[in-house]
Amino acid sequence: MKFSPLLSELISALTCLPGVGNKSAQRMAFHLLERNRQGALALSTVLHNAMEHIRHCQRCRTFTEDPLCEICRHPERADSGLLCIVESPQDVMAIEQTLTFKGTYFVLMGHLSPIDGIGPDDIGLGELEQRLREEAISEVILATNPTVEGEATAHYIAQLCSRHNIEASRIAHGVPVGGELEYIDGNTLTHAFSGRRRL
C-alpha cells in the first residue's frame, strides 16, 4: 500500500527542490494539506508565472521578468563607467546592500570550470566582450569568489580587459572587519599580508 496516486505525485514533485529528499517532501506535503492549502495554491501560481516569465537581463544577465533589470535601466549607473563582475544574482544583492557601488554589473551565472565543462561561452563572456567594445567602460571590478575557480575566472576576464585596454581590478581579500587574527584561516592571512597597504 502506498499514499494515494495524487499524494505520491505531490511528494515526488516536491523532491525537485534542492535539499529536499523523500522524507522532507512527505513532511511538506502533509503540512500544506493540513495547514496551508491557500499558501500552496499561491505558490503554485507564482511558481508557474516565475518559470514562464523570468529570463536573463539582456545587459547584465541577472534574473528579471523585464528585458533590462532595474539596475541596467538606471541612467546614472550606466554612465558611471564602472562594471562589476560577479558570479551570481545573490552577489549583486550583497553588494547592493552595502550602498557603496554605483556602477552596473555583469552576472556570470557561474564560473569557469573546465572539469565540469563550463567554458567562456557558458558564463556569457561573448556578451561581456561586446559590452567592453560598445560601452564607455573605464574600469572592470572583478568580484568573483575567492575560490580557485573564482580566481581563475577573474584572471581570465582581466586578460580580456587588457586586450580591450580597459583597467581591471580585483576586490581586496583579507581579514574581515571585526575578525580576530587567531581565528582567520591561513589562506586569508596570506592574502591580507600580500595585499597590505602603506599607512
Next chain:
Amino acid sequence: MKFSPLLSELISALTCLPGVGNKSAQRMAFHLLERNRQGALALSTVLHNAMEHIRHCQRCRTFTEDPLCEICRHPERADSGLLCIVESPQDVMAIEQTLTFKGTYFVLMGHLSPIDGIGPDDIGLGELEQRLREEAISEVILATNPTVEGEATAHYIAQLCSRHNIEASRIAHGVPVGGELEYIDGNTLTHAFSGRRRL
C-alpha cells in the same frame, strides 16, 4: 535595490514550505530558475491539483482524492473486524510496510491537546463513535504515539470503546528489536518491564 518583483514574490511564496526561511527560499528559487524549470512547472501543476482534489477519506480520514481510500475500499479488510487508531497518514504507511495488520484504520490527524485547544471533535471522535456503532468491530487497536498526548488520547478512546462494549488494546512499548539495553531511555525500560510477558 531588491530582486525583481516576480522573483521576490517567488522567494516569499516558497517560505510557505515548513522549515524554509528566506535564505533557503532564495537558494530554491535560483536552483529552479537555473537548472530545473521543467521540474518547477510540473510541481506547480501537481501542487494545484493536490490542493484542489485531495480530501479526507470518508471512513478513515486519511488523505485521498477518492471518497474512500484504497484500504477502506478493500472488502476483506473491512470484514476483519479490526480497527487500528493512529495519529497520522504516515503512521498508516509505517504499519502497512510491516505487512502484519490486515484490518482498517482510523486516522485522528492529530491527538487530544487541551493546551492547544484540540478536543475530541478536532480529531474526529464523533465519526469514530459512528463507526463503533455501525460497523462490526471486534477490537480497536490503539497505535497513537507513546507521548503524553498520545497516551491520553489512547486512554480517552479506550473509554469510548468500553461504552460501546468493544475491546480496546494498546500496542506494546518496550525495547526496540536489536536495541541495546544500555542505550535505551529509562521511560522505555520502565514500559518494557511493566509490559513483560511470561515465556
